[in-house]
Amino acid sequence: MTATGVPSTRKAENLGQYIVLAAVAVAAALFLFREQLPALSVYPDGAIIPFKDWIGAIMAWMKVNLTWFTRSLAAIMDVPLRFAFNLLAKGFKLGNGADAAVLPRLSWLGVVGVMGWLGYLYGGWRLALLCGGGFFLLALFGVWNNAMLTLALIVICVPFCVITGLLTGIWSYYSPRFNRWLITPALDLMQTIPTFAYLIPMLLLYGASPVSALLATGLFATPPMVRATLLGLNKVPSEIKDFADMAGCTGRQKLWRVLVPSSKPSLMIGVNQVIMLALNMVIISSMIGAGGLGYDVLLALRALKIGQAMEAGIAIVVIAIVLDRLSQAIARKRPEIIVAEGIWARHGNIIIALGLLALTTFFALFVPALSSFPKSMTVTTAPLWKAGVDWLTLNLFDAIEAVRVFVLLNFLNPMRSAFEALPWFGVLLVIVALGWRLGGWGLALLVGLLGFFAASTGLWVPAMQTLYLAGAATLVACVLGIPLGMWASRSNRIESAVIPIIDTLQTVPMFCIIIPVVMLFRVGDVTALIATVAFAIVPAVRYTNHGLRQVPPQLIEAGQVSGCTRWQLFRYVQFPVALPEILLGINQTILLALSMIIICAMVGTRDLGQEIFKALAKADSGRGIVAGLVIAFIGIIADRLITAWVQKRKQRG
Numbered sequence: 001m002t003a004t005g006v007p008s009t010r011k012a013e014n015l016g017q018y019i020v021l022a023a024v025a026v027a028a029a030l031f032l033f034r035e036q037l038p039a040l041s042v043y044p045d046g047a048i049i050p051f052k053d054w055i056g057a058i059m060a061w062m063k064v065n066l067t068w069f070t071r072s073l074a075a076i077m078d079v080p081l082r083f084a085f086n087l088l089a090k091g092f093k094l095g096n097g098a099d100a101a102v103l104p105r106l107s108w109l110g111v112v113g114v115m116g117w118l119g120y121l122y123g124g125w126r127l128a129l130l131c132g133g134g135f136f137l138l139a140l141f142g143v144w145n146n147a148m149l150t151l152a153l154i155v156i157c158v159p160f161c162v163i164t165g166l167l168t169g170i171w172s173y174y175s176p177r178f179n180r181w182l183i184t185p186a187l188d189l190m191q192t193i194p195t196f197a198y199l200i201p202m203l204l205l206y207g208a209s210p211v212s213a214l215l216a217t218g219l220f221a222t223p224p225m226v227r228a229t230l231l232g233l234n235k236v237p238s239e240i241k242d243f244a245d246m247a248g249c250t251g252r253q254k255l256w257r258v259l260v261p262s263s264k265p266s267l268m269i270g271v272n273q274v275i276m277l278a279l280n281m282v283i284i285s286s287m288i289g290a291g292g293l294g295y296d297v298l299l300a301l302r303a304l305k306i307g308q309a310m311e312a313g314i315a316i317v318v319i320a321i322v323l324d325r326l327s328q329a330i331a332r333k334r335p336e337i338i339v340a341e342g343i344w345a346r347h348g349n350i351i352i353a354l355g356l357l358a359l360t361t362f363f364a365l366f367v368p369a370l371s372s373f374p375k376s377m378t379v380t381t382a383p384l385w386k387a388g389v390d391w392l393t394l395n396l397f398d399a400i401e402a403v404r405v406f407v408l409l410n411f412l413n414p415m416r417s418a419f420e421a422l423p424w425f426g427v428l429l430v431i432v433a434l435g436w437r438l439g440g441w442g443l444a445l446l447v448g449l450l451g452f453f454a455a456s457t458g459l460w461v462p463a464m465q466t467l468y469l470a471g472a473a474t475l476v477a478c479v480l481g482i483p484l485g486m487w488a489s490r491s492n493r494i495e496s497a498v499i500p501i502i503d504t505l506q507t508v509p510m511f512c513i514i515i516p517v518v519m520l521f522r523v524g525d526v527t528a529l530i531a532t533v534a535f536a537i538v539p540a541v542r543y544t545n546h547g548l549r550q551v552p553p554q555l556i557e558a559g560q561v562s563g564c565t566r567w568q569l570f571r572y573v574q575f576p577v578a579l580p581e582i583l584l585g586i587n588q589t590i591l592l593a594l595s596m597i598i599i600c601a602m603v604g605t606r607d608l609g610q611e612i613f614k615a616l617a618k619a620d621s622g623r624g625i626v627a628g629l630v631i632a633f634i635g636i637i638a639d640r641l642i643t644a645w646v647q648k649r650k651q652r653g
Contacts, residue, residue, distance in 0.1 A: 004481035016437035023433035027426025034423055041423040048458040049580070056622025059204055066205075076210045081095050081210055084152035089145055105148075107370045108139045110360030114353045121349055123329040123590065131171060134322040142378035143315045150292035151319065152283045153210065154275065157217045161274045164218070165225025171254065172226065173233040187223045192591065192635035194598035195220060195284045195510075196612040197628025203288045204621045206422065213282065213290030221277040228270025232263030268331030276429070276507060283316060283511045284599070287616065292321075297511060306389050306519050307382030313512040314381075338624040389519050404526045412472060412525050419468035424455040431637060447640060450633035464606035467634060469525060469600075470593040473532035477589050481530050481537040482582065485544025495545060502538045510599045518603055528600035536592040543585025547578030580646045587642040594635050 034041035035508070065069075086092045090113075092103040116132025135589030138147045172179035198220050202212040235260055244258040260267070293316050296438040300309035364371035428451045435444035454463045514531045521527045551574045559573040601609030608627045615624030 005332075017653070020433045020437050021431070023426075027423060027430050028537070029572045030423035030426040032421045037423075039551060043424050043455045043458065043460050049456045051370075051453075051457050052620075052622035052626040054622070055625050057622065059201060059621040059625075063204055070205045073215075074206055074209070077211050077214055080156050081152070081214055084156050085149060085210075088155070089148040099568070104361055104364045104371045104547070106357055107364045108144055108373050109370055110357040111148075112136050113141070113356045113360070114328075115337045117349075117353055117356070118326060119329075121324065122333050127325060131322050131326055134318045135140045137318055138315055138379070139373040140379055141311060141315060142373070142375065142380060143296070143312060146292045146296055146312075147315055150282055150290075150294065150316070151216060153217065153285075153290060153292065154278050154323075155611065157214055157221065157278050157282070158271070158275055160218050160273055161222045161278065164223055165222045165270065165274065165519055166229050166260075167227025168222075170228045171231070172230050179230065179643070183226065187226060187630055188636055189629075190219065190223045192594070192632035192639075193628045194595060194609065194612060194631050195281060195618055196598055196601070196609070197624055197631075199280070199285065199288050200612070200616055200619070200621050200624035200628075203616065204619055208289035210289055210291065212288045213285030216285055216288070217278050217281040217290075221274045221279045224273035225267075225270040226342055227372055228266050228273070229263070232266030232270075233259055235266060264599035265331060267545055268327070272324065272327040272331060272504065275327050276320065279316070279320050279323065280509045280511075294511060297515070301515070301518070304383075305386070307386040309515050309521075310385040311380065311382050311392040313515045316512050317508050319403050320507045320509055321504065328398065333472040385519075392520065400520055404521050404524075407526050407529070408524070412469075412529065416465065416468050416525075419464040419471075420461055422464055424460045431641070434641055435644075438641060438648055443640060443644055450637050453633055454630045455627050457630060459608065459627060461535070462606075462608045462611055462627070463630050463634065465605075466594070466597055466609065466631060469528060469605060469607060470590065470597050470634075473536055473593040473597070474586070474590050476529070476533045476619065477537040477593065478540050478586055480533070481540025481585075481589070482544045485541040485582075485585075486548060488541065488545045489548035498541065498545075502541050505534060506538045509533075510596055513596075514600065518588060522593060523604035525605060527603045528597060528605045531600060531603075532593050532596040535596045539585045539587075539588035539592065542586070544582050546577070547585075548574055548583025550581065551577045580649050583646045583649075585644055587639055587646075590638045590642075591635050594631060598631060 015259040030037060069548035087106055089105055090107040095561040110131050112135045115135045116128045119131030120128035135287050138144050145310065158311070168183065171192050172183045199212075204214045206215065212402060240258060240262055243255070244254040249258065282290055282292065283297070286292060286298050296312035297309050298318070300312060360370055431451050432444045432448040435447040454460060484498060487497045513535050514527070517527045517531045517534075523532065555573050555577060556569065559569045564572065597605065597607065598609035598612060601607070601613040608631050611627040612624050612631075615621070
């Protein structure tokens with residue numbers, strides 16, 4: 001940079017700081033004098049834009065005029081779904097009469113054996129014990145039928161998501177303009193819209209049915225596969241691409257025989273994310289007819305049967321952990337070069353798995369215990385959970401209640417009141433100023449329009465209520481998670497203890513985290529805060545640990561040679577270098593907190609999640625979709641501002 005360039009850059013930096021400070025000062029003045037300037041503090045009712053009415057009218061038109069399409073699609077999707085239900089859970093009924101014969105479903109013993117066999121093939125005896133033992137527990141706890149209904153939805157949904165995501169990612173790779181202007185914004189929106197918002201249009205168009213749950217799950221779980229495909233194809237070394245061209249490959253041969261196989265590690269990470277998101281969504285989709293274990297949890301929570309809710313929740317966690325570990329092992333497995341020829345040499349493992357399923361299912365015709373796990377041998381832990389809750393209520397109620405009331409009165413309620421009183425115009429000025437400061441006029445315009453949408457829909461106060469709880473959870477998660485990540489980065493022993501815990505937290509579906517917290521703290525904002533912190537703390541720990549461990553050793557050695565103390569080395573060398581990575585972790589923490597806050601509407605929070613929950617109960621598509629968009633836009637604003645800050649720091653460094 002030239003000598004004249006440095007002062008001009010500093011002048012621009014100072015101007016940006018002054019503009020942000022001026023915007024903050026105006027916002028503070030509007031906050032203090034909100035009664036004198038009501039139109040700039042509370043968005044006028046007469047200026048509300050009826051987005052929800054417009055969207056509701058569009059959805060009503062679609063329901064009336066596109067019935068032929070929705071019914072056709074439902075009929076098509078119902079065929080593989082019913083087949084999976086019958087294969088895994090219900091059996092095949094031959095005929096329509098009461099005396100019609102029924103072919104048995106797959107034997108529980110065969111499914112357990114196949115899961116153990118897959119674990120052994122891809123991860124050895126330890127993974128085999130985890131996979132086979134995990135599925136055996138489902139039978140032992142007496143939740144096999146509903147677990148298989150949940151698994152059937154995942155088995156049908158995941159291939160659909162993977163194929164759709166793969167093809168869309170390939171299209172985006174070959175068309176950068178299409179990716180930049182359409183796919184990337186669409187993915188950002190899809191990954192920030194809360195899960196409940198996906199259920200509302202599906203409920204309106206397809207009714208409460210497993211097909212609705214399948215389609216909602218497919219929409220929710222596809223984006224990671226698109227991103228993983230695009231990332232994997234872009235990471236293929238140019239030497240490999242040049243070699244394919246020199247070998248005379250056609251475009252199709254180059255794609256399917258060179259680029260896609262070379263992208264397998266990234267693609268398998270995408271498959272893993274699709275599986276976990278699909279399981280999360282299938283559980284939530286129990287509210288619109290998915291059935292399965294999610295429905296068990298929902299019924300138990302509504303009836304305050306904590307024991308049954310915990311038991312079903314544990315079953316969901318078992319499935320999540322097994323599928324996560326197995327898919328990760330498959331992603332890490334290097335393909336073996338098979339020299340021998342013949343069906344057995346090439347497909348022996350598949351033949352063994354299919355043979356095991358066929359044999360156990362055949363013998364189930366004569367031995368009923370192979371078809372359904374004997375009820376006399378099942379074990380239930382519900383009484384133990386209930387007894388534990390009763391003991392805690394009897395002995396620790398006063399202490400738990402004191403903590404709950406203290407946090408509520410001294411931390412959450414004042415914070416809620418402050419956020420609810422924030423002036424809409426002042427907040428818009430601040431985020432626009434930050435956008436201009438960090439990313440120029442383009443980013444300022446984007447965040448300004450997204451923020452104005454929240455105000456113009458009449459949902460400013462619920463949006464601030466959501467922001468307050470998500471902000472409180474993010475603050476607590478960062479205060480706990482970042483120091484824990486720092487500690488883990490300094491000690492391999494601590495890291496080996498922390499990483500399995502956060503890996504487990506990352507695999508637990510959102511629905512299940514709420515259950516134990518409700519048991520102890522009842523419903524309300526404190527329960528939502530604790531559950532959200534438990535769900536959102538993972539990236540704060542992981543990114544901090546990873547960022548500090550990725551600091552180049554040369555920089556650390558240079559600091560030590562310069563005579564830096566351990567604290568100076570951390571403050572002036574390690575932390576500044578790792579800060580962009582830590583900021584990305586905070587960004588992910590915010591997005592996870594927003595997604596979890598919406599689920600917490602089930603435990604009595606008053607925010608945008610409650611708006612979506614009410615819209616779902618009334619099938620009010622306009623109200624639910626608009627509330628979902630407001631939440632998504634809050635997440636996009638936070639993501640864009642933090643990402644711009646990270647990029648600016650990297651350019652400066």
